[in-house]
Amino acid sequence: MYHHVKQLMYNVKVGEPDVRFGRMLLEQFGGANGELAAAMQYTMQGWSCDDPERKDLLMDIGTEEISHLEVVGALIRMHLQPMKKALEDAEQDPLVAVAGGGGLNLYNSMGGPWTADYLKVSGELDVDLRSNIAAEARAKITYERLIHLTDDRESKDALQFLMTREITHMKAFSAALESLGKEPFSIGTLAPTAGLVNEYYNDSTGDGAEREPQWLKKNGLHIVKSPFSFRGRDSGLSVDGGESRTPAHSNTSSTTRKTA
Numbered sequence: 550m551y552h553h554v555k556q557l558m559y560n561v562k563v564g565e566p567d568v569r570f571g572r573m574l575l576e577q578f579g580g581a582n583g584e585l586a587a588a589m590q591y592t593m594q595g596w597s598c599d600d601p602e603r604k605d606l607l608m609d610i611g612t613e614e615i616s617h618l619e620v621v622g623a624l625i626r627m628h629l630q631p632m633k634k635a636l637e638d639a640e641q642d643p644l645v646a647v648a649g650g651g652g653l654n655l656y657n658s659m660g661g662p663w664t665a666d667y668l669k670v671s672g673e674l675d676v677d678l679r680s681n682i683a684a685e686a687r688a689k690i691t692y693e694r695l696i697h698l699t700d701d702r703e704s705k706d707a708l709q710f711l712m713t714r715e716i717t718h719m720k721a722f723s724a725a726l727e728s729l730g731k732e733p734f735s736i737g738t739l740a741p742t743a744g745l746v747n748e749y750y751n752d753s754t755g756d757g758a759e760r761e762p763q764w765l766k767k768n769g770l771h772i773v774k775s776p777f778s779f780r781g782r783d784s785g786l787s788v789d790g791g792e793s794r795t796p797a798h799s800n801t802s803s804t805t806r807k808t809a
Contacts, residue, residue, distance in 0.1 A: 610722075752775045
């Protein structure tokens with residue numbers, strides 16, 4: 550059950566409305582990394598979760614994201630207010646000004662409609678938690694960029710609050726993931742192919758292609774030459790020897806036919 554409290558989670562104020570900035574803020578309303586996408590993603594995951602404690606976490610954060618959506622919406626409305634009065638301001642975004650009356654709609658900053666394709670819901674708790682950590686990181690960096698794009702102090706304060714909560718959620722999702730006690734690369738139930746799982750293919754050619762950074766060798770990885778070695782020929786690329794080659798660990802047999 551949901552209950553609407555007629556009070557914003559953060560008291561939004563705007564010193565000087567800026568229609569252009571209001572359009573940018575729409576990215577966090579109806580965009581891929583916005584608050585609606587986060588609210589729907591975590592809520593859908595929560596409804597599908599069989600783990601009572603982690604379900605509560607998903608539902609709690611999903612509900613908070615709806616509150617964030619309300620805060621972002623209030624901020625956008627204040628910045629878009631001039632659209633209702635002046636043609637010059639309305640011309641900044643006719644879609645918002647004419648179709649939306651200078652108010653809110655489920656668009657991103659470029660006028661693209663919100664879509665459920667933004668959501669990452671796998672039905673596998675640890676996979677979903679990893680997706681959520683990444684989603685919060687993307688939202689955090691988006692808010693950071695928005696803060697840099699306005700001089701309005703009150704807007705910056707509201708965005709700082711929202712940006713900070715993204716880190717809070719990252720911590721909560723990370724704690725939930727760690728509490729499952731799964732190894733970092735243990736996904737699902739089927740084990741990866743031994744040996745192959747630790748081979749990093751060097752698929753680059755040209756200057757510096759032979760470098761082997763030490764950090765890449767962590768987690769058991771070692772660098773091997775790609776099963777497909779390419780060389781330039783005229784304006785294109787071809788496989789050495791002119792024949793297709795099958796990776797050493799492939800279980801698929803293949804026959805190469807030669808023409809006379």
